[in-house]
Amino acid sequence: MAFPKKKLQGLVAATITPMTENGEINFSVIGQYVDYLVKEQGVKNIFGKSTLGMSLHVSSSVFRRYILPGYQLDQVIIHVGALSLKESQELAQHAAEIGADGIAVIAPFFLKPWTKDILINFLKEVAAAAPALPFYYYHIPALTGVKIRAEELLDGILDKIPTFQGLKFSDTDLLDFGQCVDQNRQQQFAFLFGVDEQLLSALVMGATGAVGSTYNYLGKKTNQMLEAFEQKDFSLALNYQSCFLIYFSRLGFGVSQTKAIMTLVSGIPMGPPRLPLQKASREFTDSAEAKLKSLDFLSFTDLKDGNLEVGS
Numbered sequence: 001m002a003f004p005k006k007k008l009q010g011l012v013a014a015t016i017t018p019m020t021e022n023g024e025i026n027f028s029v030i031g032q033y034v035d036y037l038v039k040e041q042g043v044k045n046i047f048g049k050s051t052l053g054m055s056l057h058v059s060s061s062v063f064r065r066y067i068l069p070g071y072q073l074d075q076v077i078i079h080v081g082a083l084s085l086k087e088s089q090e091l092a093q094h095a096a097e098i099g100a101d102g103i104a105v106i107a108p109f110f111l112k113p114w115t116k117d118i119l120i121n122f123l124k125e126v127a128a129a130a131p132a133l134p135f136y137y138y139h140i141p142a143l144t145g146v147k148i149r150a151e152e153l154l155d156g157i158l159d160k161i162p163t164f165q166g167l168k169f170s171d172t173d174l175l176d177f178g179q180c181v182d183q184n185r186q187q188q189f190a191f192l193f194g195v196d197e198q199l200l201s202a203l204v205m206g207a208t209g210a211v212g213s214t215y216n217y218l219g220k221k222t223n224q225m226l227e228a229f230e231q232k233d234f235s236l237a238l239n240y241q242s243c244f245l246i247y248f249s250r251l252g253f254g255v256s257q258t259k260a261i262m263t264l265v266s267g268i269p270m271g272p273p274r275l276p277l278q279k280a281s282r283e284f285t286d287s288a289e290a291k292l293k294s295l296d297f298l299s300f301t302d303l304k305d306g307n308l309e310v311g312s
């Protein structure tokens with residue numbers, strides 16, 4: 001099936017769901033948030049109802065707000081995985097109704113599929129509920145507990161799911177990822193990597209884009225890494241990735257931490273997560289703030305020379 005939309009590539013921010021202090025969705029800052037992503041971080045695609053955005057806790061109607069005209073987003077992909085097939089299908093239909101550019105689905109994670117064929121049959125039924133939308137499989141075995149290799153799943157997938165357009169691969173198994181790319185080159189799928197700390201390695205393996213939490217506040221820097229990679233300046237690209245590894249992985253990447261970091265960096269109040277997740281502690285926020293200041297966060301000076309000692 002041919003879709004009119006251009007291929008999803010480059011960076012895709014897994015959306016954070018802004019909330020008020022009492023746990024309601026804070027619709028009033030969504031416009032500001034989108035503006036920040038596009039203008040300050042150079043990130044024009046979003047992945048809604050993401051893991052980071054507390055997918056199962058948040059209604060899909062929230063994403064209507066991201067699809068308003070004038071927001072300058074290229075693509076809004078909505079994750080429609082749920083606890084039952086019927087619910088996933090309803091979410092898929094809803095995504096189509098509100099004008100999403102694509103849907104993504106994780107493997108069912110409570111009563112789990114145990115073979116490739118069972119998983120494919122499930123995904124096929126969800127995809128069929130939104131036949132005009134590109135479909136992406138969201139592979140995140142550490143959270144779903146479904147360990148079927150992505151490479152196995154992709155074998156012959158277009159015969160079953162004609163709307164299949166790509167893979168969001170949130171796993172550290174680069175061999176599996178590389179095989180997915182290698183064995184499907186002719187298909188022009190989007191191979192979107194989802195472990196931000198390893199993006200450079202995934203680019204080497206053929207990633208065509210990335211979906212992740214850190215692109216909310218590190219989008220600009222990661223775009224510079226993509227550019228360095230494109231220019232074959234691998235040493236500079238490695239400096240960006242190392243800077244990320246050395247400094248940011250120490251801060252922590254959970255939902256609460258990401259909300260706290262994003263609030264500090266963007267100035268947009270992201271609020272607390274919903275239970276059972278806990279708000280980042282005061283200690284975390286204070287130390288993150290000090291760390292970001294000491295890093296001269298917005299400039300990351302001296303990267304070009306490989307000097308990673310920025311304010312450490």
Ligand SMILES: CC(=O)N[C@@H]([C@@H](O)[C@H](O)[C@H](O)CO)[C@@H](O)CC(=O)C(=O)O
Binds near residue numbers: 047051053212
């Ligand atoms: C488990 C998890 O949340 N992984 C993140 C990564 O972006 C992750 O936060 C990052 O690599 C830092 O560890 C994404 O793959 C998840 C994501 O895109 C989503 O929220 O749907």
